[in-house]
Amino acid sequence: MAAAQAAKARIRQAAEGRILHAAAELFADTGSAGTTVGQVAARAGMSAATVHYYFRSKAILYEAVLSDVLRRWLHEIEQIDERQPPEDAIAAYVRAKMHVSYAHPAASRIVAQEMLRGGSRMRRFLSVDLLPLLDRKLRLIEGWSRSGLLRPVDGRHLFFLIWAGTEFYANFSVEAAAVLGVSELTEAEMRRAADSVVDLVLNGLQPRPG
Amino acid sequence: MAAAQAAKARIRQAAEGRILHAAAELFADTGSAGTTVGQVAARAGMSAATVHYYFRSKAILYEAVLSDVLRRWLHEIEQIDERQPPEDAIAAYVRAKMHVSYAHPAASRIVAQEMLRGGSRMRRFLSVDLLPLLDRKLRLIEGWSRSGLLRPVDGRHLFFLIWAGTEFYANFSVEAAAVLGVSELTEAEMRRAADSVVDLVLNGLQPRPG
């Protein structure tokens, strides 16, 4: 029966969704090795056996979580608008990345942990998905530099600085909050942080002559 | 006998040193939860029981490793020379941090992982050791800004950007190498990266008018 099939598919989707969500938060906080299937099950409101029914092994569950997160990550870099003036485009990109870091802190932490471990499970993602897209954006930066709209800079290191500088607030929010003297990073705090990053990346430290 | 005592102390120090070194590399690569005492023992060239003889539990071993690493980390921030011109002082600080990241990549990764997990085991370090020292440096930056030697910036976010931008290369060296199209980050590569970070932080992206 088609209706019964559809109902099963809905149940499956709902259960998988709850598992993936619970696992993402736990993996972000304590890593894959530091998280047990039992913890995921408890947070998702089901038994460990049920988690294994949907994801044969913890490794497979981890790959599913990582894949979800990488899809989102890739989508962000698309956000650099090639038709805007460079300063506006870069400022908007920085703010977009900072906003995503605030809205989905778990995603940023999961990618960071995977990269810290050498990123063996994202080699293909890097070479197939990220690099071609990044190359496009690098040519854009290069064009802006050549035409004098930006100082001549190495776009790759520019991206590194922007990624590192924005993800810092999601990955190390506890330490950032401690230094800033607040109990946690609010949205307003993140906006101020984004302003600072934009300001530093665009203008640097040196006072303008004149 | 005093000589026998001294010999024992030397043996103890040598063994502890080998264990701490092995553990640091493993913790950096796979985290504390992802590392077994057996692996540490194998890398240190001894049995797991011997590791337990020197460090009663894995948790205690981890704390010892973390404590070592934090001591080094704190030492770096001292490097900002208050008597140099601000640009030189900051450039030297960035290069020093980048050099340490290259020389001791494991240290950077261990701190990053601890912070990702909320840094519960470094709260005291943050408030007792880091913040007072950082406050001194922040007043320095503020003074430079007020006297017009630097653009007015929030020193705290400046430090965040510098920390994030330099540690990026140690923490995510695999991904950085992939984007840069090299098989691994050599010392020369790290120097180029340091140049880029210094250039961006000091000058920003906008072309100078005139």
Add this chain to the structure above:
DNA sequence: GTCTATAACAAGATAGAC
């Protein structure tokens, strides 16, 4: 101080009832 052997426990994964 260092080892082998082993106790004690935790975790991943599966079987089979419902």
Add this chain to the structure above:
DNA sequence: GTCTATCTTGTTATAGAC
């Protein structure tokens, strides 16, 4: 699809010989 019970393995930590 979901659960409880259980198998199996791997890990921490200790005991005791050397």
